[in-house]
């Protein structure tokens with residue numbers, strides 16, 4: 567097909583040869599299958615901030631490192647320069663996370679390049695060499711559900727050991743490649759140690775996995791891996807060698823009022839963001 571304008575720059579730069587087809591147009595990006603030499607790759611074009619959902623506006627950008635204080639002030643003020651800086655931070659967050667997690671041995675698409683707002687990465691494929699399906703488009707046997715659930719929990723542990731929480735992990739952001747599940751879509755990934763919402767995001771990621779695979783293997787619905795993982799992480803005891811039980815003794819006794827209030831605030835902010843999104847798409 568004719569290269570869309572945003573990919574034309576990559577053709578001119580010699581980063582890709584041809585555009586094969588459009589794969590998806592998601593809320594935040596358009597994804598294309600492209601060719602470079604003998605290789606078939608995936609190109610993710612980020613949409614302009616105004617065309618995107620507001621999920622980054624809530625909490626994901628907290629504690630994102632910005633390069634200088636002018637940038638930080640501009641981002642805080644929401645000026646044009648600020649919006650551009652925020653936009654660049656959002657896009658490069660996915661690229662940074664992909665490099666970091668690939669290095670840590672997490673199964674994510676291998677990143678190749680990031681040029682003019684386009685991320686070039688490995689195309690995740692099924693056994694036939696076609697773009698791999700998302701988990702939500704696949705039906706699993708109980709045995710496969712248990713196996714994939716376990717291996718994805720191990721990936722979440724690996725990410726946490728590398729200091730990262732995905733933050734939007736679900737059956738919609740995991741592809742089933744010929745060699746097993748591959749985690750995608752990381753612009754909202756957060757720093758596990760530096761972000762106040764990291765715990766809540768990790769717990770939600772783990773619950774999403776449980777609820778999805780629990781449809782096929784109902785015994786998974788009784789597991790509770792998230793809090794166990796987080797506690798080990800906080801105590802500096804989490805490693806990829808640790809065997810998790812899936813059960814967690816909740817501490818009774820003193821209630822941490824500060825964290826309860828924070829949870830309530832979080833829920834409110836998230837609800838407000840959702841309404842805003844619905845208004846936008848409605």
Ligand SMILES: Nc1ncnc2c1ncn2[C@@H]1O[C@H](COP(=O)(O)OP(=O)(O)OP(=O)(O)O)[C@@H](O)[C@H]1O
Pocket residue numbers: 589590591592593594595596597608610675687688689690691697698700738739741750751752
């Ligand atoms: N590396 C890849 N290999 C194969 N397919 C991919 C790859 N990256 C993305 N896709 C496809 O493109 C879709 C959208 O990608 P992604 O989730 O990263 O973007 P998004 O804009 O956040 O989408 P959404 O809003 O639907 O979550 C994925 O669901 C998947 O089907």
Ligand SMILES: [Mg+2]
Pocket residue numbers: 592738739751
């Ligand atoms: Mg997605």
